[in-house]
Amino acid sequence: MSGPVTGAGQAGTENDEAIAQNDRTGFKTVSTPSEAGQPDENTYDFAAMEARWPAVWDGLESFKPLDDGSRERRYVLDMFPYPSGDLHMGHAEAFAMGDVAARWSRLQGFDVLHPIGWDSFGLPAENAAIKRNAHPAEWTYANIDTQAHSFKRYAISADWSRRIHTSDPEYYRWTQWLFTRFFNKGLAYRKNSPVNWCPKDQTVLSNEQVINGACDRCGTMVTKKDLNQWYFKITDYADRLLQDMDQLKGHWPERVLAMQRNWIGRSEGATVRFTIEAADDRPAHDVPVFTTRPDTLYGATFFVVAADTQLALDLVTAEHRSALEEYREQVKKLSEIERQSTEREKTGVFTGRYAVNPLNGEKLPVWAADYVLADYGTGAIMAVPAHDQRDLDFARAFDLPVRTVVDTGAEDPAVTGTATAGEGVLVNSGELSGLDKPAAIARAVELLGAQGTGEGTVNFRLRDWLLSRQRYWGTPIPIIHCATCGEVPVPDEQLPVTLPEGLHGNQLKPRGVSPLAAVEDWVNVSCPSCGGPAKRDTDTMDTFVDSSWYFLRFITPHLETAPFDTDAVNRWMPVGQYVGGVEHAILHLLYSRFFTKVLFDLGLVNFTEPFSSLLNQGQVLNGGKAMSKSLGNGVDLGEQLDKFGVDAVRLTMIFASPPEDDVDWADVSPSGSAKFLARAWRLGADVTSAPGVDFAAGDRALRAATHRTLADVPELMGASKFNVVIARLMELVNATRKAIDSGPGGSDPAVREAAETVTVLLGMFAPYTAEDLWERLGHTPGVATAALPAVEQDLLAQESVVAVVQVQGKVRDRLTVSPDITEDELRALALASEQVSRILDGRGIRTVIVRAPKLVNIVPS
């Protein structure tokens, strides 16, 4: 930090450095030449404010919630940070937004809970430790200290006594405790399955962590590996995760809800059991398929199983076995991206088997292909080429028949190569013929049900959450494997299972198995159940487990008997305003919603959604692009703070655009913000009336401006239009300046009222400037908890308004009228207007629309 340049006796002298600083930043100003050289009480000096106020605020403890029921409670939460180095511009925006929300809630009189903590387990710490031959904790806790220091400078109005770190044993003890509850409820289980594997990080990834086929941490292309891994049964909650989104509608951004809806991917259809006929060495075999179009059963001309399944191997006849094995090898070599490309030619092999269509007894050849996914539905499909594009592509590649069973009015798919998926009337479909699509679907399900060969079902795209990781720096999975007892959860009184301490540097290097596995005296334990020799599970949990319940820990952060106190949590939750980036639209938000529902079912909380309102702030860009090292367009937050001050940076972030929009740092002007702050701050020197003066005697015009602002701000804040609130403050500052310089003067009580209103509202955005100004206005510190003046309705009434007279929607005249003019009076005035009669030019009048007192619209006949 550069420190105040305009020290006593320097400003306004020939001190070149001081002047140069003035020129560059444009806000360390001397307000009048006569004061040049004086101790600079009229110099806006942000560095001095930043040096002075934090200690005062700490003493006031204004940001600790009372939790005594005297005020309505409100929980305002920012998505807690990951400690990767110091805070950056993105943090500056996100936490400015969250802090505005918290401070506004306080101004409204709520008892506000606004905590701060760190999501401090994770891969970057481990990679840093390997690189520096150190322990991940060193890097992690050093970064946390740096960030905590920066947050304090940034004047976040947080209750620091609630600070938590997910990597503290005091925290992860309870993550483990919760895991055992999930385990006992059957919601945490192990299974063998082909999983997403990152070859670089040497660990598995959840479905949600695979972005375009690549690892979301390091960008390496993900491969598949058959492994035994831990899962949370989030699929059991798919329907509720979808249903409960009704509670969030209108309070969460629509795009986030849409993303979650798509991710859960509910589709209604039917399960249909096909019998695969016995063939040479192979017995008959029932294989169910899932379809959303049971109405098209008569159009099925072949049957496909996913090539990479055991089922395919079980079905294939001896004759076709080698072809299938060769095909499977080919498929394995493809990258995930290649395999999933819809552009790619369809490939597959015949299995030598035939499936019997349960509705018409037809025999369909069974193929194995990679366009059918092993882990969606049943891993097998009935193929209806006429009405499904993928099936049609396959049919054309292998010369399989195409039979139209829905007449959509479009041309024959067999000819055009375009499948017809739309509505239509069923044809060539036995007793389904003649029905429309919905009726045929219902009838087909009925027929299958009667035969016992199928039923209506719902399928989800959502998969279970793969939570185990083969890395060190995470919460150990509290399970002990015993040859006799199986998987035994670690008893509560033995928690936490702490990480073995000695590991550092190369010992943490990814090897495909968890580094914990190498620590023998840690691994080998006695079984809590039978006392026999047993081994600890050596995987750690996905860090998203840690962050799926932290918002609950904040409420009773030091509780030693449970993860949280249920009564306290039920008092404060759900979070009233959650603030964070849209990058968590699926992962963190979906997982937290899932956890909350499980905790509800366990009777530990009495609500089913954790975050009743969500605000996604935009990104901070530079020159139209996200800041990145490779582009070299990064902006250093620390430098910006040194140059413009905390308040100017905060104000710039918020004034630039509505919170959800991106802020392009190249388009905004922190020096402009600083100029405004200095301008507002200077009002303090010109208010000459005493604190407590009776405002009623003040200048009416300025009072009206003040109270209009007071009346409008709650609505604007409620709609998160923070940028507009700042514009209104600028307006009020301008009006106050004018009143001082060329109006009733600085002694008028209205000037004090306006200045105090500005100060209290400004505190949400620029806490240092506001606190300093509050003191200059003669008040004791604590502007954050000062009360806003009550709106005086009679000041909002205007003496006269301008009514617009339109003819056919075009403005033709303006009339100055009383605000309570009646419709009839206004109509008469408008019709008497000379302008109007000139425009009407003798034409008659069809209608007159009157919206007193603002508008009249005359429609000529």
Next chain:
RNA sequence: GCCCCAGUAGCCCAAUGGCAGAGGCACCAGACUUAAAAUCUGUUCAGUGUCGGUUCGAGUCCGACCUGGGGUACCA
């Protein structure tokens, strides 16, 4: 391909279906100054991406399209 979001002045952005402009940046001019900076005051600038519809009246509502951004993608 499908699903969301956004297009208003040179730029960032305002505008309960009712006069397109609240605020800021930039630019220019004036006051102050020996001068400059700072400060104060003021001026200039678009008819709202395109086409159509609803309406007395559309930036705002509806439909289609264009452009940009985001999500998702052989999900049967």
